[in-house]
Amino acid sequence: MKPSTIKFDDLSLPGAPRIAVPPPGPKSKELLEYQAAHESSAISYAKGMPMAVRRARGATVEDADGNLYIDCFGGAGVMAVGHGHPQVLKAAHEQIDLVTHALDIPTQARKDLGEMLIRALPKELTRLFFGGPTGSDAIEQAMKLAKYNTGRIPFIAFEGGYHGMTAGALALTTTASHKEGLLPLVPEVHYAPYGYCYRCAFGRRPEECSMECTQYLDRMLTDPHSGVMKPAAVVVEPIQGEGGSIVPPARFMPNVREICDRHEVLLICDEIQCGLGRTGKMFAFEHTGTVPDVVTMSKALGGLGFPISAIAYRESLDTWPTAKTIGTFRGNMIAYAAGAAALRFMMESGLLEHAERLGLTALKLLEALEKDSPIIGEARGKGLMLGVEFVTDKETKKPAPMLARRMRTLCHQRGVMIEVGGHYGNVARFLPPLVISEALLRRAIEIFSDSVREIEQNPS
Numbered sequence: 001m002k003p004s005t006i007k008f009d010d011l012s013l014p015g016a017p018r019i020a021v022p023p024p025g026p027k028s029k030e031l032l033e034y035q036a037a038h039e040s041s042a043i044s045y046a047k048g049m050p051m052a053v054r055r056a057r058g059a060t061v062e063d064a065d066g067n068l069y070i071d072c073f074g075g076a077g078v079m080a081v082g083h084g085h086p087q088v089l090k091a092a093h094e095q096i097d098l099v100t101h102a103l104d105i106p107t108q109a110r111k112d113l114g115e116m117l118i119r120a121l122p123k124e125l126t127r128l129f130f131g132g133p134t135g136s137d138a139i140e141q142a143m144k145l146a147k148y149n150t151g152r153i154p155f156i157a158f159e160g161g162y163h164g165m166t167a168g169a170l171a172l173t174t175t176a177s178h179k180e181g182l183l184p185l186v187p188e189v190h191y192a193p194y195g196y197c198y199r200c201a202f203g204r205r206p207e208e209c210s211m212e213c214t215q216y217l218d219r220m221l222t223d224p225h226s227g228v229m230k231p232a233a234v235v236v237e238p239i240q241g242e243g244g245s246i247v248p249p250a251r252f253m254p255n256v257r258e259i260c261d262r263h264e265v266l267l268i269c270d271e272i273q274c275g276l277g278r279t280g281k282m283f284a285f286e287h288t289g290t291v292p293d294v295v296t297m298s299k300a301l302g303g304l305g306f307p308i309s310a311i312a313y314r315e316s317l318d319t320w321p322t323a324k325t326i327g328t329f330r331g332n333m334i335a336y337a338a339g340a341a342a343l344r345f346m347m348e349s350g351l352l353e354h355a356e357r358l359g360l361t362a363l364k365l366l367e368a369l370e371k372d373s374p375i376i377g378e379a380r381g382k383g384l385m386l387g388v389e390f391v392t393d394k395e396t397k398k399p400a401p402m403l404a405r406r407m408r409t410l411c412h413q414r415g416v417m418i419e420v421g422g423h424y425g426n427v428a429r430f431l432p433p434l435v436i437s438e439a440l441l442r443r444a445i446e447i448f449s450d451s452v453r454e455i456e457q458n459p460s
């Protein structure tokens with residue numbers, strides 16, 4: 001099935017966006033109030049986009065009051081093949097009828113997903129380990145594997161990186177607000193500057209860049225007085241997600257790979273968000289000509305949001321003895337079946353080419369908006385992982401987190417779901433299902449642009 005033959009609009013609910021009742025409507029309110037009364041105060045997405053969800057298809061979501069939204073967040077990048085994709089749903093249903101839990105004992109579904117992953121991964125990454133249900137768990141497994149193989153404890157991660165919420169993953173994450181009151185987590189994690197050219201840590205403009213960021217990483221590993229003991233691994237998102245959809249310069253990843261090789265340090269690529277088709281390639285590191293030693297995966301891996309995570313790594317690292325790392329949920333039967341069906345659809349339908357082409361179209365529209373808006377510092381991204389950074393002033397680049405949050409609210413009220421991220425919480429983020437049609441994405445960006453105009457006219 002090639003993209004020309006897929007009717008992307010048919011995968012989504014017709015008529016979106018359609019706001020019949022200003023959200024949250026009465027039915028949504030009732031569920032939100034129940035949640036507020038009985039669940040943790042840490043709940044967050046439901047506060048940013050106050051609604052209750054009734055059903056979802058493709059790149060559209062219907063709330064409990066019948067409002068229809070264009071989903072440009074896709075469950076934080078989980079819904080690559082879209083909500084309720086028919087082939088994937090069928091595979092999940094069939095698996096539910098067969099068997100739903102089998103520890104790490106093999107099943108056909110487990111083999112099917114394994115085979116699809118081995119087909120998708122570079123030939124150097126031959127070993128798979130299916131972990132617990134979340135991306136954070138994949139990060140913990142990758143850290144454990146690196147420590148076990150190198151006998152070293154320290155890690156280097158990057159400023160702006162987000163790797164999850166469990167102790168090890170949170171230690172690699174740099175978001176201060178997530179860590180406040182919880183330190184110490186794990187010892188000896190150090191942070192290098194990322195290739196975030198809009199806010200270069202060294203004050204360079206792209207035309208005067210000598211890749212000071214990766215030079216600094218090299219210095220951390222070379223200078224005996226850098227304060228950094230030789231790490232087990234460098235952990236990097238080839239394209240930063242929560243950090244604000246940041247695409248580093250072309251030399252960034254090859255330099256990081258070369259530095260890791262020269263210092264005999266493992267390279268872990270966190271592809272939990274940017275992987276599995278999101279950027280128009282199966283893995284974001286493929287844009288850079290590099291191959292990591294370990295890759296972490298989750299989010300889109302479970303096909304329709306069934307929770308699962310995995311790491312893939314080089315054969316030489318497969319030194320673990322039996323039961324060195326165990327758990328009740330090592331994989332997920334329904335996620336295997338759904339994930340294998342989703343990956344098959346991705347590879348055989350030309351979905352990645354669709355995501356790449358649509359991403360370019362969307363980026364052009366957002367860049368045009370950036371050009372003539374005084375409150376947009378930069379529009380950026382790759383494939384369908386896009387971000388728009390809001391500032392109060394284009395010269396000073398002062399971050400405007402309030403504007404990004406207002407954008408989320410205005411878009412939501414008009415039937416478009418987006419999220420907010422970035423170092424300063426000032427980046428509006430687009431992570432739509434890759435099956436979004438061009439018409440729906442253009443409509444979402446039109447609504448986004450109208451909301452920018454409204455804020456420009458009434459900035460406070």
Ligand SMILES: Cc1ncc(COP(=O)(O)O)c(C=O)c1O
Pocket residue numbers: 076133134135136137139162163164165237241242270271272273274298299
């Ligand atoms: C790059 C990256 N790594 C790790 C994680 C953690 O995944 P999870 O929330 O499933 O634990 C995320 C979540 O957003 C992520 O974006």
